[in-house]
Amino acid sequence: MAKRISQSSVNWAALAERVPAEQRGNLATFKVRSDGYLRRVLANPPEPPKINWAMYKQTIPVAGMVDTFQKQYEALKIPYPADTQTALVEAQWAEVKKAIQAFVQESNASIASYEKEIAATKALLPYDQMTMEDYNDAFPEQALDPVNRPTFWPHNPEEQPGYVDPDQPASSH
Template identity: 75%
Template sequence: MAKRFTQSSINWSALAERVPAEQRVNLTGFKAKSDGYLRRVLANPPEAPKIDWALYKKTVPIPGMVDTFQKQYEALKIPYPADTQSAKVDAQWAEVKKAIDAFIAVSNANIAKYEKEIAETKALLPYDQMTMEDFRDAYPNEALDPINRPSYWPHSPEEALDYVDPEKQAHAAHH
């Protein structure tokens, strides 16, 4: 005999938290259908009613008819449908769980990286208290370095001392 359901196994409040606002109407309709189905199932007894075969044997005049019905009734087994979907759902959940775990791992790595950056930024001197030397020490690539990287106004790559025009260089390479 199949297991008798006595209540819904769905945590509706947890599900409602995850459903977007525009889908709440659909969730409410689905919950109403599910609750209605559960009420109809619970309205029926869990077992089929017992038949008083002795009473029928006394009242039915045809000999052997009640015995034949009784054998057929007791031999009748209504099969409960086999659960063919739970394994598929479990397999899908395993795949989704792997994706969730991978996302969590990547997110935790990003969080650690950003927390490190935040700690480094908080450890810096405030800009209003920083000297040019402090700025150079904190940001060596952005700081002005007139000896190693001289720059002339308008400070574009074309104005650098060792600038070579890529178009002229490509043209010279072809000839």
């Protein structure tokens, strides 16, 4: 015999925290329906009522009919459905846990690299106190270097000789 349900196993408060605000009405409707179903289940007795076969034997005039029904009724066993989905759900949960752990590890690695960038930026001399030499030391690839990499005014990449627009498809001449 299956275990009798006596109360809902759903943590409604924890579930409500995870539901988006626009779906709270649907959650409330679902909770009302779930509670109503639980009340209907609890209103019925855990076991079906016993059949008074003796009364039927006295009332029904056909000989042997009640005995036949009683044998058939007692031989009838309705099996409780086998749980075929829990293993699948547990396997899916294991996969999701692995994905969550991988995401957390990637996020922690990103956080560590961003914290290093923040520390490096905080270690820089403030821009309003920086000279051109300080800027050249801090950012050699971005600083103007008229000796080794001369540029033409207005010193932006589009105005320099040999510039190729990265947004344009390469022309095949």
